Amino acid sequence: MLTTYSVEAGQLVVREGAQATETLGRAVWIDLLTPTQEEERQVQAALRLEIPTREEMQEIESSSRLYREEDALFLTAPFLYGVEGGELGSTAITFVLGNSALVTVRYATPKAFAVFSARCQRTPVQLLTTPDGVMLHLFEQVVDRLADILERIAAEMDRASQAAFRTAKAKVKATTKDADLKDALITLGQVGEVTTRASETLLGLSRILTFLTAEKATAVRRENQPLIKTLVRDVRSLVEHANFLNSKANFLLDAVLGIINVEQNAIIKTFTVASVALMPPTLIASIYGMNFQVMPELTWKFGYPMALVVMIVSAVLPILYFKRKGWL
Structure with a gap:
């Protein structure tokens, strides 16, 4: 699906579906969700740049994920999605930053994108002024979302650890104790998976921000450059917190397995x-x-x-x- 965002007369204008070349040229943000070949051709013709294929987006070497072609930057990283629905995963998303527009190519919808789109409805002038500003504000939304996820995961981990140790001390039936310890193991396993995928997203963002820092003189407008420093600090702090949660999850997992071993x-x-x-x-x-x-x-x-x-x-x-x- 092709969706464009632009600000006209101080108002947000969102268009979906096939559009004329002139309309695409006026857009500040072009969002391609599972694009068809026709939609890719329309964007390529309007902006005169090459949209990477899904196979190219899956490549893991840094030179294939972060590079410059003439005046456009191509930035690809894995993003966490589906945490609320229980079917979480990571999807590669490419940001093509040009002089006049930002193009995002994705095949899933992380919640941060939906939240950012809703924010654009309320404050379009602040968020959709420049393509580099759109991208940095979108990264900011992703970081905020990851922080919320890590906070929730930390709370779930605390509840699981308290339940496991409380069950180990309680004098209850073996079947009840087994069920409680099994629930704790499942919770810790889910926590480990979420923190691992969140760390993967943070690592991808860190690489993008490092690349942007080297290219900011030509790719990022001066008024938006302070956002890069703020994002770098936030990502660094979240990486440390995610590593702490990973270590804590491993410790609790070993503790629960030890309790099960003692019971056996x-x-x-x-x-x-x-x-x-x-x-x-x-x-x-x-x-x-x-x-x-x-x-x-x-x-x-x-x-x-x-x-x-x-x-x-x-x-x-x-x-x-x-x-x-x-x-x-």
Whole structure:
């Protein structure tokens, strides 16, 4: 889908679908969401630049993601999306920064794009004055969104850790404890995935900002250059926070797995004690179950009760010994 944003007479004008070359030339921001070949040709003809294909956007080498062609900068990075819906992922988005317009090429919609579009409805003059200003304000929205996600993830991680340790201390049924620990593991796994993808997005933004810093003399207008410094500081702080959350998630994951291991060891110990305690009675029962003709106890009046008492005593003695050693 082709969407253009422009400011005419102080008002935001949003157009969707196929448009004339003159209309595309007046747009400050051209957003291509899963574009068709015809839409790509229209934009290329209007701006006289080459739109990268989806395959080219997936390339991971830096020279293919950050480069200049004549007066246009091509900036590609992975962006986190789908956190709210539970089907999160990362999608490559390309920003083509020209002298007259910003072109974004994407195949998914991170929430930051939808929020920024809504902001443009309210304050179009401040956000859509220049293409480099649009891009930097869009990056600012992405950073704000990532900060919100990391804050929410930190809160979920705290709840999961408290629930896991509370469950480990509580004297509840094994099935309840297993279910609680399983929920904690799932939550920590989701936290790890989100923080990893958020770190990937922050790394891509950091590379873009580093490239922009080197090219800002010609690519970024003077009034917008302070935004780069602010974004660099914000991204750096979020990278540190994301690394901290990753470390904390790994620690909690190890702790929960340790708790599960202790619970499993307790169960195995119970079975081991039961099997050892039953070995002497089993031996006695096996002896008196042999089919020999000369076994005096078989004809003795108190032979059967005596065998039962000996089996019970032989089972109780190992249990008392284990308790004395502190193994039970």
